[in-house]
Amino acid sequence: MLARLLPIMLLVLALTARLDAYPYSDFFTLEPAPQLSVNLLGSAIGNESRYAASHEGFQLEQTVTPYIDLVGRAAAYQIYQGGGWDSPLTDHPGTRPRNFGVFLGGVSIAPVQGTTFAILGGRDVGDSTGARIEGDFSSWIALHSRHPINVSFVGEHFYNNGLSSGAIDLRAVVASSRDLMWLFGAGGQLWGGGSEPHLMKEFGPALGVLIRPWETNIDFQAGYGNNHGYGIIAVSRHFTWDE
Amino acid sequence: MNRALLSLLSLALAAPLSRGLVFGQARIGSVARVSGIAFLQRDGKQSAVVPTMAVETNDRFGTRAKSSLIIDFIDGTELQLGESSLITIEQRHASATGRRASLLMLWNGKLRSIVKAVLAGAGDFEVHTPNAVAAVRGTDFETAFVQGKPCPEDHTCMRYTTVGVSSGKVAVSNPSTPAASVLVTEGYETTVACESPPTSPAPLGMNEMGAPGYH
Numbered sequence: 338m339l340a341r342l343l344p345i346m347l348l349v350l351a352l353t354a355r356l357d358a359y360p361y362s363d364f365f366t367l368e369p370a371p372q373l374s375v376n377l378l379g380s381a382i383g384n385e386s387r388y389a390a391s392h393e394g395f396q397l398e399q400t401v402t403p404y405i406d407l408v409g410r411a412a413a414y415q416i417y418q419g420g421g422w423d424s425p426l427t428d429h430p431g432t433r434p435r436n437f438g439v440f441l442g443g444v445s446i447a448p449v450q451g452t453t454f455a456i457l458g459g460r461d462v463g464d465s466t467g468a469r470i471e472g473d474f475s476s477w478i479a480l481h482s483r484h485p486i487n488v489s490f491v492g493e494h495f496y497n498n499g500l501s502s503g504a505i506d507l508r509a510v511v512a513s514s515r516d517l518m519w520l521f522g523a524g525g526q527l528w529g530g531g532s533e534p535h536l537m538k539e540f541g542p543a544l545g546v547l548i549r550p551w552e553t554n555i556d557f558q559a560g561y562g563n564n565h566g567y568g569i570i571a572v573s574r575h576f577t578w579d580e
Numbered sequence: 581m582n583r584a585l586l587s588l589l590s591l592a593l594a595a596p597l598s599r600g601l602v603f604g605q606a607r608i609g610s611v612a613r614v615s616g617i618a619f620l621q622r623d624g625k626q627s628a629v630v631p632t633m634a635v636e637t638n639d640r641f642g643t644r645a646k647s648s649l650i651i652d653f654i655d656g657t658e659l660q661l662g663e664s665s666l667i668t669i670e671q672r673h674a675s676a677t678g679r680r681a682s683l684l685m686l687w688n689g690k691l692r693s694i695v696k697a698v699l700a701g702a703g704d705f706e707v708h709t710p711n712a713v714a715a716v717r718g719t720d721f722e723t724a725f726v727q728g729k730p731c732p733e734d735h736t737c738m739r740y741t742t743v744g745v746s747s748g749k750v751a752v753s754n755p756s757t758p759a760a761s762v763l764v765t766e767g768y769e770t771t772v773a774c775e776s777p778p779t780s781p782a783p784l785g786m787n788e789m790g791a792p793g794y795h
Contacts, residue, residue, distance in 0.1 A: 363730060363735065369728065403730050450732050451786070451787075477786065477789065480786055481779045481780040481781070481782045482780060482782065483768070483781065483782075485783065485786060487789075510783050512767075513767035513768060513783035513784060514766055515720075515747055515766055515767055515784075517767075518767070518783050518784070518785075547785070547789070549784065549785065575788070577788075
């Protein structure tokens with residue numbers, strides 16, 4: 338997966354690294370109005386037959402240039418049973434929940450408006466101790482329309498159990514008002530490698546709502562796959578400070 | 581002809597004809613709240629802004645960093661001036677029919693305008709920035725004029741205006757391209773970059789929107 342992401346990243350850097358290139362002449366110029374943002378994250382994953390987990394944590398983003406942010410994330414993971422697309426642990430029939438912390442750092446690049454590409458790396462601490470690497474891609478299509486469409490992909494590799502996974506999401510803004518923005522689409526996960534010899538997959542519809550007064554996103558996805566029915570709910574709250 | 585210029589022209593022509601009804605230097609509102617440091621420039625003099633202070637036509641209000649100001653007009657319209665912002669209340673006029681028209685110039689920073697719905701109508705309330713005109717068709721909208729920072733729509737442009745609408749409708753145009761007016765409705769916003777026409781309305785806050793995060 339990383340082998341596929343690397344050429345894309347290099348291409349983006351090659352296209353943007355020319356200091357005299359229009360319109361990226363300020364690509365390496367320090368952001369005149371830097372911002373620090375914090376995203377509080379929490380999610381729960383349930384799978385009909387095999388997997389139950391929850392995560393909570395926060396992500397810090399510091400603007401460096403108009404196009405580049407530094408990113409750091411700390412999260413606590415609880416795996417209650419089984420193994421799934423985002424678990425670095427080998428499935429085992431133990432009775433106690435397994436807990437570990439995830440610490441990641443990296444860089445996020447926004448080569449064009451509405452498109453971000455981030456590469457993060459780090460290590461787990463606790464019941465999982467392996468390294469991990471993550472690549473995030475998100476792009477808004479038809480940004481200036483009543484129904485912009487987001488395409489996103491998150492690729493991960495866990496060195497702890499050798500698993501690689503990809504989460505894909507496609508959704509459109511279906512309604513926007515003063516306080517709420519509703520998004521609807523579909524998403525899914527693919528994973529395999531390491532202790533999972535087969536390519537596993539699950540897909541289903543996705544619903545999201547942004548509650549503007551609270552700067553809070555709630556995302557829900559449910560569907561069906563190799564592990565039968567599943568559901569994911571995620572809540573995030575965003576804070577931004579001008580420096 | 582440019583609708584904004586037409587509005588200005590009609591206001592300018594109407595003013596002397598209805599001299600008795602023009603508010604002139606009369607009180608047209610008052611300062612409701614000050615947070616931090618705000619200043620008023622009137623008749624060439626500058627003074628600190630304090631609550632209950634009278635607001636008059638041609639007043640210029642400014643705020644420093646981490647400061648804000650709320651002005652209530654007599655008709656119920658509320659202006660919320662954000663930090664490091666500067667506005668001039670250029671017109672406040674009552675015609676023979678009793679209709680009032682307001683023209684506010686936002687020189688820098690962010691201004692939220694909550695206009696009384698009963699007074700809303702074409703040309704009744706306009707916020708101008710150096711490169712955009714926002715004419716109210718409704719009640720609650722926010723205008724921001726940014727200088728010295730690349731516009732998200734066009735990184736070569738270093739001055740731009742954003743207009744976001746919380747309720748009602750606002751017609752937005754660029755005086756450089758007056759024919760290309762965009763009607764922005766509740767929950768949407770537009771950006772005017774330099775001499776370009778306004779962008780098609782997009783949902784509020786799209787520039788800050790990321791992807792769904794499940795972990």
